[in-house]
Amino acid sequence: MNTHATTITALFKSEEDTLAAIREIREHGWQVTEVRSPVPAERIAEALGRGKSRVGWFTFAGGVIGFFSGFSLAAFTATRWDLIVSGKPVLSWIPFFIIAFEFTILFAVFGNVLGLLTQLGLPEKDYETNYHEECSGDMYGIEAVADQSEAERLKEVVGRTGTVKRADRMDE
Amino acid sequence: MQELTFEKINTTVLDTLSRPGKRYWTVIALLFCGVVLGAACWAYQIFEGVGVAGMNTPVHWGTYLINFVFWVGIAHSGTLISAILFLMRAGWRNPIARAAETMTVFAVCIAGLFPFIHLGRVWLVFYMLPVPNQRTLWPNFQSPLIFDVVAISTYLTVSSLFWYTGLVPDFAIIRDRSVGVRKKIFRVLSLGWSGKSGQWLHYTRGYLLFAGLATPLVISVHSVVSWDFALGVTPGWHTTIFAPYFVAGAIHSGLAMVLTLCIPLRKIFGYERIITVHVLESIAKTIVFTGLIVGFAYGTEVFIAWYSQNIIEMESFRWRAFGAYAPEYWIMVICNSVIPLLFLFRKFRTKIVWLFVISVFVNIGMWFERFVIIVGSVAHDFLPNAWGHYRPTLVEGGIMLGAFCLFFFLFLLFVKHLPSVSMTEMKEHIQHTE
Numbered sequence: 001m002n003t004h005a006t007t008i009t010a011l012f013k014s015e016e017d018t019l020a021a022i023r024e025i026r027e028h029g030w031q032v033t034e035v036r037s038p039v040p041a042e043r044i045a046e047a048l049g050r051g052k053s054r055v056g057w058f059t060f061a062g063g064v065i066g067f068f069s070g071f072s073l074a075a076f077t078a079t080r081w082d083l084i085v086s087g088k089p090v091l092s093w094i095p096f097f098i099i100a101f102e103f104t105i106l107f108a109v110f111g112n113v114l115g116l117l118t119q120l121g122l123p124e125k126d127y128e129t130n131y132h133e134e135c136s137g138d139m140y141g142i143e144a145v146a147d148q149s150e151a152e153r154l155k156e157v158v159g160r161t162g163t164v165k166r167a168d169r170m171d172e
Numbered sequence: 173m174q175e176l177t178f179e180k181i182n183t184t185v186l187d188t189l190s191r192p193g194k195r196y197w198t199v200i201a202l203l204f205c206g207v208v209l210g211a212a213c214w215a216y217q218i219f220e221g222v223g224v225a226g227m228n229t230p231v232h233w234g235t236y237l238i239n240f241v242f243w244v245g246i247a248h249s250g251t252l253i254s255a256i257l258f259l260m261r262a263g264w265r266n267p268i269a270r271a272a273e274t275m276t277v278f279a280v281c282i283a284g285l286f287p288f289i290h291l292g293r294v295w296l297v298f299y300m301l302p303v304p305n306q307r308t309l310w311p312n313f314q315s316p317l318i319f320d321v322v323a324i325s326t327y328l329t330v331s332s333l334f335w336y337t338g339l340v341p342d343f344a345i346i347r348d349r350s351v352g353v354r355k356k357i358f359r360v361l362s363l364g365w366s367g368k369s370g371q372w373l374h375y376t377r378g379y380l381l382f383a384g385l386a387t388p389l390v391i392s393v394h395s396v397v398s399w400d401f402a403l404g405v406t407p408g409w410h411t412t413i414f415a416p417y418f419v420a421g422a423i424h425s426g427l428a429m430v431l432t433l434c435i436p437l438r439k440i441f442g443y444e445r446i447i448t449v450h451v452l453e454s455i456a457k458t459i460v461f462t463g464l465i466v467g468f469a470y471g472t473e474v475f476i477a478w479y480s481q482n483i484i485e486m487e488s489f490r491w492r493a494f495g496a497y498a499p500e501y502w503i504m505v506i507c508n509s510v511i512p513l514l515f516l517f518r519k520f521r522t523k524i525v526w527l528f529v530i531s532v533f534v535n536i537g538m539w540f541e542r543f544v545i546i547v548g549s550v551a552h553d554f555l556p557n558a559w560g561h562y563r564p565t566l567v568e569g570g571i572m573l574g575a576f577c578l579f580f581f582l583f584l585l586f587v588k589h590l591p592s593v594s595m596t597e598m599k600e601h602i603q604h605t606e
Contacts, residue, residue, distance in 0.1 A: 124364030
């Protein structure tokens with residue numbers, strides 16, 4: 001982070017205005033560090049250079065673990081007493097596949113939740129930093145950083161299409 | 173729909189969370205009395221033994237398992253609406269998705285209670301779980317009943333997590349517009365959600381994966397429930413059609429229950445601009461589709477019984493239609509396959525009263541379908557000297573009444589304390605249609 005930098009938060013009414021503001025801020029060489037929105041906004045994520053989500057890998061890993069856990073549980077418990085019940089083999093793969101299938105889904109969902117929590121950074125205690133309640137209503141919030149000497153200019157630029165909410169000086 | 177704005181959606185939904193009046197608490201109190209009655213009947217059964225229920229040779233599966241299958245079925249359309257229609261990008265699902273998901277969670281909880289009740293000695297329920305023990309006795313994972321334990325517990329866990337995940341952004345909206353204790357509660361529930369672009373990126377991916385996982389799960393769960401019957405050699409049960417037949421029936425009953433719940437919800441909370449007639453009409457059209465599948469399954473069962481020329485199978489289906497439970501059979505056929513055809517006419521699909529009345533008929537019909545399948549088959553199987561009849565007792569009636577009261581009690585508590593329409597999904601919907 002720049003020394004003597006200023007963080008400015010501003011609110012915009014639409015995704016279009018927000019995208020235009022992001023472009024303009026960048027053109028001036030300032031940074032957009034975060035955008036908050038009431039709904040998912042793919043174009044904003046692209047503009048900020050957010051890569052692909054890695055949640056799917058957690059889900060996949062959960063699913064694989066679940067599949068083998070389900071099969072293993074069914075096979076392990078069946079072999080504790082080697083009794084043939086109803087003429088079926090002790091290790092009956094077809095019925096065990098149903099257990100493995102359900103475990104696959106269950107553990108994939110656990111993986112998905114774990115992935116979501118870790119990737120989203122939730123629970124987040126200090127979510128209120130630079131957060132405006134309008135962002136859960138109908139406004140898009142931009143968090144931009146500029147050198148302190150350019151703070152007024154940044155405010156002017158974002159103020160053309162948005163509403164400047166706060167300017168915090170950061171000395172680091 | 174054009175008149176809706178993001179802020180209008182917020183205010184409409186948040187207005188429903190205002191302090192409830194006396195009428196609300198009166199209804200809640202009445203439903204609670206019903207729940208207490210059901211609990212008292214169950215307590216009586218525990219003290220006296222399961223003999224106080226009407227189950228006896230040859231019918232050992234009575235209303236408890238009828239209600240189990242019924243409530244699992246009701247649960248299924250919640251996942252259909254929240255997951256399958258989400259994957260198909262059906263926009264009309266958004267206003268009703270939250271109510272349907274909630275219905276799923278409560279219905280699975282209630283369904284899960286019935287095997288406990290049916291067991292009689294409920295304290296031995298842990299025998300169904302793979303709990304390590306010194307005798308190294310484990311559940312038999314070759315049994316469809318144990319498939320069911322695994323499938324239903326998975327379904328309850330997955331649908332609850334899916335429901336909560338969908339609620340997180342809405343909890344943040346409530347948090348930002350609350351004060352005092354309520355703000356503190358929703359601050360915890362929203363987990364500090366702030367709608368950052370990175371959060372939405374991962375959230376939408378995670379939600380899509382949830383939907384993708386819930387879709388095969390919902391189909392597998394009711395297939396597994398059907399195998400509780402189909403893997404037995406009892407006439408009327410032992411058919412390969414059971415899995416798709418049960419899944420279609422489950423969605424049929426669940427959609428009807430969504431209409432039964434959403435129509436009063438829409439009226440009481442003034443959701444007319446969110447849950448539009450178009451949304452209700454779309455549900456009605458889907459009910460025609462599922463009703464036709466169910467009707468086709470009824471016909472196929474009879475045809476296959478005749479085509480097999482197996483005298484026991486033929487007698488089983490003859491008896492279903494003309495035997496002791498013929499009224500129940502014809503209630504099932506008429507309510508599930510004939511009455512929903514009224515929705516082919518626009519007049520019935522767009523008039524709220526008709527939508528509500530027909531949905532109630534389908535609910536009744538689907539309960540009787542489970543009665544006909546479960547009781548009708550074992551009451552009249554292979555040996556004429558083992559044939560018998562089954563009538564539910566007052567204890568079973570009390571428990572069933574308690575279950576229905578519990579469902580509506582929980583649903584009413586939900587609609588006044590949590591957002592009954594997904595504000596975030598509605599906003600996404602209007603953003604995409606703009």
